Amino acid sequence: MTTFAELGIDQDIVDALASKGITEAFPIQEQTIPLGLPGQDIIGQAKTGTGKTFGFGIPVVQRLGLDPEPGVKALIVVPTRELAVQVYEDMDMLTSNRSTSVVAIYGGKAYEGQIDQLKAGAQIVVGTPGRLIDLANQRLLDLSHATEVVLDEADKMLDLGFLADIEKIFSKVPAVRHTQLFSATMPGPIVALARRFMSNPIHMRANDPDEGLTQANIKHLVYRAHSLDKDEVIARILQSEGREKAVIFTRTKRAAQKLVDELGDRGFNAAAVHGDMSQEARERSMAAFKAGKKDVLIATDVAARGIDVNDVTHVINHTIPDDEKTYLHRAGRTGRAGRTGIAVTFVDWDDVHKWALINRALEFGQPEPTETYSSSPHLYTDLNIPEGTKGRLVTAPKAVAPRAEKKSEGQDAEGTRAPRRRRRGGGSSSSESTAPAGDATPRDEGGAGTHDGAGKEHHDGNAAPRRRRRRRGSGSSGTPTAPVA
Missing domain, CATH: 3.40.50.300 (P-loop containing nucleotide triphosphate hydrolases)
Structure with a gap:
């Protein structure tokens, strides 16, 4: 040269x-x-x-x-x-x-x-x-x-x-x-x-005469994959032997952010670049990817022309691009500066016709994508994925169901002591109702009255007496009334 x-x-x-x-x-x-x-x-x-x-x-x-x-x-x-x-x-x-x-x-x-x-x-x-x-x-x-x-x-x-x-x-x-x-x-x-x-x-x-329309140093793999299985397939591809940096393209901004969150939960070091992010956030993600702090970049096509990183070994099309030109520019993020690369494209069942047009334009000779699942043996052999690989890194934190914090009896969520409520025997919610309007059951000043005055039965509760005290304080006549249902 x-x-x-x-x-x-x-x-x-x-x-x-x-x-x-x-x-x-x-x-x-x-x-x-x-x-x-x-x-x-x-x-x-x-x-x-x-x-x-x-x-x-x-x-x-x-x-x-x-x-x-x-x-x-x-x-x-x-x-x-x-x-x-x-x-x-x-x-x-x-x-x-x-x-x-x-x-x-x-x-x-x-x-x-x-x-x-x-x-x-x-x-x-x-x-x-x-x-x-x-x-x-x-x-x-x-x-x-x-x-x-x-x-x-x-x-x-x-x-x-x-x-x-x-x-x-x-x-x-x-x-x-x-x-x-x-x-x-x-x-x-x-x-x-x-x-x-x-x-x-x-x-x-x-152009080298033997390259055709696509770069000869890029291996192109096209799979017909189910949308519910894509994340698992991608997670296994990201564990391929020899994989360095990877770029994953999605069709929408929402899909990009969702995939970032999913891969992060699975233990992968992923960043995103899409239109819902501020320019500063996009530049930080791109800088982290170039510096190697992140080794997976999920992007919409807005970033396809700005990713110039020589050590990108894998490009994954989470959704099929709209045309052959977009496909070429996506795939061109790998195999740069004379290196080799792999481009994997997922084709949904509804997008098979779109792939047929791209296949014809780029002369791939593969009109029918291979039906592929995360457990398909050819996925492992095509991409050199170690046998037994699953879609979650060993070091990934396992999701733990949140446990309600145990509170001491009588405390609310803020840690302050809540008024003690006492129920009548049986604990039925229906037994917690207050006395009817004509009930003349005597109550002490603290609202701790009982039905027979002996103090052996359960108390009626504090709600009614407290309301009565508030009424007195606000100038009420003091006549006891039942709480409004």
């Missing part, structure tokens, strides 16, 4: 890459960097996880120079917040030996910090369309000198309906600029977009 030093890259950038153990270029980087450095417009197409960020990022950093003037000179537009954070981290690393400053602009976080970085003179902006347009309309973001423009994951931006926003952004950047467009897939609308906003672009496609 070609090293970065052989591609004509400045030594300080080569050193920054080497400090992270990155010395050799991937095919897409090898093809696009020599064209991007002199300013050629590029359409870069490669499967996810093959190094597209450095493919456009290195030319951007090098073309700005060692000490660019303050102000936005480069704009990188991405579709999701998670991807904005990921690209920002990569660009920040590339500029670590330069004075160039990078800022991430995206929603879900306070404006103040982002605005302060812009006012401080950040030269490279990585952002999502909505927040970029918002700040530009407030005249807090000046794009009139952004001569380097990159659209990353352009197909996803079209899927999310950002075409109108992209047009607004291009209306704010200089007409003469260096434009790069990168995407994993290249549908017709992307080609039309390139024709409108790029100048004689060269289309570079980095």
Whole structure:
């Protein structure tokens, strides 16, 4: 493989890459960097996880120079917040030996910090369309000198309906600029977009001829599973031999949170990323996953483009994705940087027709998913799960039924002494009724009267006398009355 030093890259950038153990270029980087450095417009197409960020990022950093003037000179537009954070981290690393400053602009976080970085003179902006347009309309973001423009994951931006926003952004950047467009897939609308906003672009496609539509280093397993058994199956898959980090995709936010809670109860170290979480909570979960503090990440598709972790060995589709493009991007979270990975997809009985479409589009040759349960022998052999594995870790805390705290006699839940109630013989609830209105049974001042005055029978209880005392205190005539039923 070609090293970065052989591609004509400045030594300080080569050193920054080497400090992270990155010395050799991937095919897409090898093809696009020599064209991007002199300013050629590029359409870069490669499967996810093959190094597209450095493919456009290195030319951007090098073309700005060692000490660019303050102000936005480069704009990188991405579709999701998670991807904005990921690209920002990569660009920040590339500029670590330069004075160039990078800022991430995206929603879900306070404006103040982002605005302060812009006012401080950040030269490279990585952002999502909505927040970029918002700040530009407030005249807090000046794009009139952004001569380097990159659209990353352009197909996803079209899927999310950002075409109108992209047009607004291009209306704010200089007409003469260096434009790069990168995407994993290249549908017709992307080609039309390139024709409108790029100048004689060269289309570079980095695919190995024997790979087909999916990466050859990813093993794809498709199971027809019952919804009530999925959690148990997943828990056993997570105990596969050689499993490092795993990403599980769900269709809904509620399903993601439910699965996090379930796996946590089973003893797994899981985190979640979904739309019901605040941006800070999502970033904390992602950071914990990247740092290895959590080894299972449950996410909705909102995070699919922002998970760039090399040691993800398993991707599990808790529910089948809607189309083949989403499938490719989910599965692309594993097998990154040349490593191998496993993608497991569960197909509900009602979604078999959806799988048939994905199977046809991706040429899997498996129109019928294998019916699978947590006890199926092929599950263990397919995924190298140790025999006898169950869906709960040995160290997982066992659920214990809550025991009512024993209270001392006559105490309420707060620990204070409750009035003692005495019942007549037999303990029947019907025997606890107070005397009728015409009862003239004498009672002492403390309400401890008895039926015959001998004190041998059970007392009538304190409720009626206490009520009578309250009536006296409130100016009642003192005539004894029976409590109202």
